[in-house]
Amino acid sequence: MTDTERLLEFHKIKEKLIELACTDKAKEKIQDLTPYLSETKVKAKLRETTEAKAMIETCGNPPLTALQGIEAWIKLAEQGGCLTPEQLEAVSITFSAVKRMKDYLNRGKSYEIGMAYYEENLEPLDDIREELNQKIRGGKIDDYASKRLKTLREAIDRTDAKMHEKADSVIKANKQYMADSFSTVRNGRLCIPVKKEYKFRISGSVIDKSSTGNTLFIEPSSVAKLYEEMQELRIDEENEEIRILYTLTAMLSDKAEVIQQNNHTIEKLDFMFAKAKLSIEYDGIPPEVNTERYIRLRNARHPLMDRKVNVPLNFEIGKGVNGVIITGPNTGGKTVAIKTVALTCMMAQCGLHVTCEKAVICMNNAILCDIGDGQNLSENLSTFSAHITNVLDILRTVSRDSLVIMDELGSGTDPAEGMGIAIAILEELKKSGALFLVTTHYPEVKEYAKQESGIVNARMTFDKESLKPLYQLVIGEAGESCAFYIAGKLGMPARMLERAAKAAYAESYNARWGGITGGEEFQKTSHPRIQKAKKVSRQENAMKYQLGDSVMVYPDKKIGIVCQTANEKGVLRVQLQDKKIWISHKRIKLQVAARQLYPEDYDFSIIFDSVEKRKARHQMERKYVDTELVYDES
Structure with missing residues (x-):
């Protein structure tokens, strides 16, 4: 699929055509379909589509078939192979x-449709068809395919019946030895079920045994003789069937050339009828084709859009006007308009009917497109870079017989520079002599088209009251983006619109501003306030630990008791089993609070102080003594 097909969505037209075709060859031909460069061939292909459409409209849908595998089977027949009954029946x-x-x-033919004379290229081979129908039925060789086959199959049936009779008689005569009262087929042999302990009472061969081993399946000797006769009959039957199949295959091999001609004709007709069915579905018409570089479309529709909502397009280019610059509001239908023109030209040049009331199409040696966002992340190309790369490729290949369409010319960069590049590109396209359609928003480009010979402005209409695009193209007039009207209708305040107009048009803003009404001033709406997390100081976290609290010390996970509360740095002292340590409050976790472990006014010196220290403190409380109280730092 080429980039042009993808951009114009011609591949979707092909997909629809493929759905309408029956044969694989016709589908392959549709997949490879590209515009023809011969005017004679284009007209011939369009005539085929028109005649096929007339056939369907007058005679109904054609009785086409898929022809799957026929070509390979005929080749096999030519090489001396033998076709199966299923294959012969398909033929x-x-x-x-x-x-x-x-x-x-x-x-x-009675309607004087030229296509009807393809009938002369079809040979139904009635004699071979009747022979095949007589000898092959339901994917099998019929009993009456030959007298010998009929005789052999009757003999096989009689022998099979005798075998069952013999087996049943053995069962009846030896009921006391049987594990069941009926015969069965094991490993292709007719057997009777005999109890294991009586296997020597029955004359015959053990063919199989039950899963438990208690029952043996024996083929009686009388049945075995008949089985041998049966095998000989089946060999004769198989040989006769092979002879019949080879005879029928040889008949096809003798007519291989005629059969292949039939297949090719059916495939060609299938391709033509697929185009006709598409025309009926899209309500298409055959366009006029010229090489005079002139295009005129009346009430053209994009074939992939719903005709109930698609506004018909009227368009004309050529005869002194080689370029059309289309302007107008966003979503106004500019892109759809240029794609409709290009897709209509491509379909016509592929021999397809077009969705117009009337169409005059010129032959193009290439349809060159730059449409959509060409941003390519894998190649690190911005939208503008990708567009320019594509445009430069177009300018290198464009010629007088080309049709060029470009969407949003010069966009994606600084407006002043983009405008200059747009005009330079238009100059180059004009020099090439090609027909070109370009969409843009630049007012300078509109002025350029107004002053330049051979280029005209066109605009897409827009209802300023309802803010709805009308999707109608008016050639000869420049359009406006209508951004101020749209913004004002949607509620942008007047002061903002006035500021926008001043910024956009400077001194001439009054002329541009007149008549545009804005909305009311913004009524501010409130949103929920953000709730900030309260900052907790390190000191506050540390001070929650009280004297006597049982804590877990990390990372060793040892249990200790707070023996001295935290200082200003958040460091506190913990009594472990064998020592006291200073530790940051961040490395401990409360296990049990002191108030749950000790009564109120509990004397913690009993836990943390030595006997000597407690005696000294007691004496100091009674009277002054000349004793130095030393704290244990261990």
């Missing part, structure tokens, strides 16, 4: 389809 069905198609085309 017979194909012959019947050829006959129906021949009759269908014959009916078209």
